[in-house]
Amino acid sequence: MTRTPSAYIVGAYELPERFYPDKSLAQLQAEAALGALADAGLTIDEVDGFFCGPDAPGTGPLSIADYLNLNLRHFDTTNTSGSSYTVHVAHAAEAIAAGKCDVALITLAGRPRAEGRAKGALARTDNPQQPDFQWEQPYGLAVLNVYAMVAARHMYAFGTTAEQLAWVKVAASHHAQHNPQALLRDLVTVEDVVNSPLVCDPLHRLDCCVVTDGGGALIVTRPEIAKSLKRPLVGLIGSAETTQGQNGGYMDITTSGSARTGPRALAEAGVAIGDIKYASLYDSFTITVLMQLEDLGFCAKGEGGAFVSDGGLISGSGKLAVNTDGGGLCNNHPSNRGGMTKVIEAVRQLRGEAHPAVQVPGCDLALVNAIGGQLAVRHAPATLILERFA
Numbered sequence: 001m002t003r004t005p006s007a008y009i010v011g012a013y014e015l016p017e018r019f020y021p022d023k024s025l026a027q028l029q030a031e032a033a034l035g036a037l038a039d040a041g042l043t044i045d046e047v048d049g050f051f052c053g054p055d056a057p058g059t060g061p062l063s064i065a066d067y068l069n070l071n072l073r074h075f076d077t078t079n080t081s082g083s084s085y086t087v088h089v090a091h092a093a094e095a096i097a098a099g100k101c102d103v104a105l106i107t108l109a110g111r112p113r114a115e116g117r118a119k120g121a122l123a124r125t126d127n128p129q130q131p132d133f134q135w136e137q138p139y140g141l142a143v144l145n146v147y148a149m150v151a152a153r154h155m156y157a158f159g160t161t162a163e164q165l166a167w168v169k170v171a172a173s174h175h176a177q178h179n180p181q182a183l184l185r186d187l188v189t190v191e192d193v194v195n196s197p198l199v200c201d202p203l204h205r206l207d208c209c210v211v212t213d214g215g216g217a218l219i220v221t222r223p224e225i226a227k228s229l230k231r232p233l234v235g236l237i238g239s240a241e242t243t244q245g246q247n248g249g250y251m252d253i254t255t256s257g258s259a260r261t262g263p264r265a266l267a268e269a270g271v272a273i274g275d276i277k278y279a280s281l282y283d284s285f286t287i288t289v290l291m292q293l294e295d296l297g298f299c300a301k302g303e304g305g306a307f308v309s310d311g312g313l314i315s316g317s318g319k320l321a322v323n324t325d326g327g328g329l330c331n332n333h334p335s336n337r338g339g340m341t342k343v344i345e346a347v348r349q350l351r352g353e354a355h356p357a358v359q360v361p362g363c364d365l366a367l368v369n370a371i372g373g374q375l376a377v378r379h380a381p382a383t384l385i386l387e388r389f390a
Contacts, residue, residue: 007222019113049101053085086343109335136377142191151257168308169188208226210332215340217340218343232351237387239268242261263385277349277360280366
């Protein structure tokens with residue numbers, strides 16, 4: 001089947017440090033943008049589309065566009081938390097196909113580590129006018145306890161064990177040891193994970209993602225521009241997004257909205273889940289990865305524990321390479337919005353630019369899936385199917 005993408009990712013850049021005490025968010029946004037443009041071989045004067053989330057300081061596209069001196073024809077400030085930047089890739093491709101812009105810049109930057117903010121363990125402080133607030137705030141809802149609830153329910157329903165969840169972290173550490181920029185580079189064992197402090201039953205400290213400063217940027221262009229550059233062609237061939245809420249209480253917290261976005265993105269791309277060579281999956285917690293593997297169709301519902309056991313997610317295992325940069329569990333999770341880094345590592349894999357120890361041979365199809373918001377409460381999954389064309 002011949003596929004003709006309407007847009008290509010031609011630039012990808014991840015900020016190299018995990019702690020930025022002496023740089024502003026605007027500086028980090030600019031450094032990420034310039035890094036991605038340099039990677040693409042383009043200049044900032046050529047950018048006419050800008051996509052950012054609420055991490056962009058000030059008034060989002062107004063402040064950063066002014067800071068970067070951008071001359072824009074189109075902008076998008078979609079905010080779906082961690083999946084925002086995965087959504088932005090799809091929206092950039094749609095804008096390019098509609099003739100709204102030719103060169104789209106997508107940026108992310110955050111300083112939660114420098115600012116001492118670990119949001120996962122904090123009670124929500126949302127606007128009291130939000131319709132859900134009055135029902136959830138009295139219970140001290142936090143990201144950590146919501147995901148622990150999901151893990152506990154998955155264990156009850158399917159017999160998933162803490163040791164099986166631990167294998168997700170073990171795989172991440174096997175990859176992170178080869179990433180000089182990763183925050184945590186030490187190999188860990190299943191025993192290390194289950195013996196780490198219990199932070200919210202059944203999740204242990206090592207079941208949780210890191211908190212880092214940093215960020216990154218992507219450049220998406222129309223095909224004519226992409227083909228004129230001396231970079232491998234990475235095209236977007238399928239995408240899907242959705243939201244999932246509590247449905248008036250009629251919901252199964254062991255299934256995420258990725259069960260809908262995955263099949264739709266694959267169908268648009270004209271490929272099957274078995275064709276995917278590499279997967280970038282949002283890994284705020286180990287249970288998040290397990291849920292996505294099942295919901296996207298890499299294994300049946302309830303079989304995620306067996307799928308990840310014994311190193312099934314480690315590159316070269318013969319099963320499925322996942323998060324070969326170390327992911328949010330070991331490498332980088334800036335501003336509690338890890339979708340950007342998922343796209344960046346998928347681009348590296350498709351270009352053949354991942355570390356040799358984790359590079360997937362013949363990697364020509366990759367799936368990226370990010371989940372913004374919170375499982376079991378309300379969330380917004382977004383799935384991308386990317387293909388290397390040259």
